[in-house]
Amino acid sequence: MGLLEAGWEHSDIDLAARRVERARRVEADTSCRCVLEPAEILAGKEVVVIAVKPRDVHHLLKQIDSAAEDGHLFLSLAAGVPTSVFEKVLGEVSVVRAMPNTPAIVREGITGMAAGAYASPEDLNLAERVLSAVGPVTRLEEHLLDAVTAVSGTGPAYAFLLAEALTEAAIREGLPRDVAELLVHQTIKGAGHLLVDTGRSPFELRSEVTSPGGTTAAAMHILEERGFRALVEDAVRAAAQRSKELGGFAVAAEDDS
Ligand SMILES: NC(=O)c1ccc[n+]([C@@H]2O[C@H](COP(=O)([O-])OP(=O)(O)OC[C@H]3O[C@@H](n4cnc5c(N)ncnc54)[C@H](OP(=O)(O)O)[C@@H]3O)[C@@H](O)[C@H]2O)c1
Structure with a gap:
């Protein structure tokens, strides 16, 4: 919705869901096309946003692998999932991993993002253009994204x-x-x-x-x-640790396949 409010056209955005009732609801809420086969909507797109739970990432990547092309930028919002998971399944593709937060709903979000091994400065600029529709964006090394998840994501x-x-x-x-x-x-x-x-x-x-x-x-x-400060510090550490664990599940799914 933030993209639409920021002036993107409905026709610029195609969406995918895995359940028909969800797809119809998303279409009613956004007036954007929503399909059940994610691979169908990749052709001609500049940016492919991956916004599923970490445990679902690997399956989704397998679904879209055959439709991935040079020139696609994969923009992942999946908490904790390293860009290397995308590169192992999809090959030498441009990946930007980002961690927004829910105030994005009212366009007051904050996003930390990091480049994968094959993402260029232009890819980061493009990712920032998308993400800045819902709030400021800050660029970081990928290893710091678990901390971003624990601080602003949570x-x-x-x-x-x-x-x-x-x-x-x-x-x-x-x-x-x-x-x-x-x-x-x-x-x-x-x-x-x-x-x-x-x-x-x-x-x-x-x-x-x-x-x-x-x-x-x-x-x-x-x-x-x-002990307010110590409590906050412990909570943030627990969230960062959990982010690493969730990313680990996606890596394990990749290794098992
Ligand atoms: N919410 C936040 O504050 C926030 C902030 C930053 C990042 N994130 C990250 O963003 C990701 C999504 O979070 P969310 O809260 O939006 O999750 P969500 O409510 O579960 O939304 C994900 C949607 O993707 C669908 N889906 C899963 N696999 C699919 C597939 N293969 N093809 C098509 N659709 C598929 C799910 O379908 P079902 O409805 O069938 O489950 C669900 O509707 C997570 O990795 C989360 O860590 C979230």
């Missing part, structure tokens, strides 16, 4: 968990649910805007609202004392 869930916890705490303090939700949602949105729009560090912005002996200082003391 990141919206951290913010949503904070929103849930803060809302429940607000209700326990006596606020009606609708007021609590309004306060929390707008506070998270506003804090995000402040960070991005001013370019100032979170430490600076936090210090400004933390008067000695004040309310914020009392709250920060509890969070620091109870």
Whole structure:
């Protein structure tokens, strides 16, 4: 949808699904053609986006192998799956691996991306042109994409968990649910805007609202004392580790074939 909102034509985009009811729903939602045989839609395309679960990547690559041509750019969104998995099945093709996040739905995403062994700077530019329809894009070495997955790919869930916890705490303090939700949602949105729009560090912005002996200082003391930073660090490490494991499943599927 982000591509369409960014001005791409419906006729520029063909989609594939593996279940007929899903294909019909996707067609109704997007007004783009959606087929059940992915190989049918590769001819004449510049970019082939692979957006399936890591465990489904290998099967999909086998389905499209015969239709892959020189000049195709394979843009993979599959969490943890190395570009080498694509190159082993499809040969010396251009692959860009990317990790967007769900705020892409409202065109406020952030994407980290990395080139495979045969992707040129022009391929990276093309991938960036596609991905930037839904938010900024940053280029990295491929080995850093598991960390990107753990930070910004998983990141919206951290913010949503904070929103849930803060809302429940607000209700326990006596606020009606609708007021609590309004306060929390707008506070998270506003804090995000402040960070991005001013370019100032979170430490600076936090210090400004933390008067000695004040309310914020009392709250920060509890969070620091109870290990908030260590908890976040452990959560991010667990997500990065899981990203590596998921990629490993795709490599294993490739090795088994
Ligand atoms: N969601 C996120 O925040 C996010 C962010 C960054 C990256 N990613 C990555 O993007 C990928 C997709 O995530 P998602 O949440 O969109 O997954 P999803 O909801 O499961 O969507 C994938 C779709 O692909 C279909 N599919 C699977 N194999 C296929 C095949 N061979 N041919 C045609 N269609 C096929 C699935 O069909 P069924 O409906 O039959 O299952 C499903 O509808 C994952 O690798 C994920 O790690 C997701």
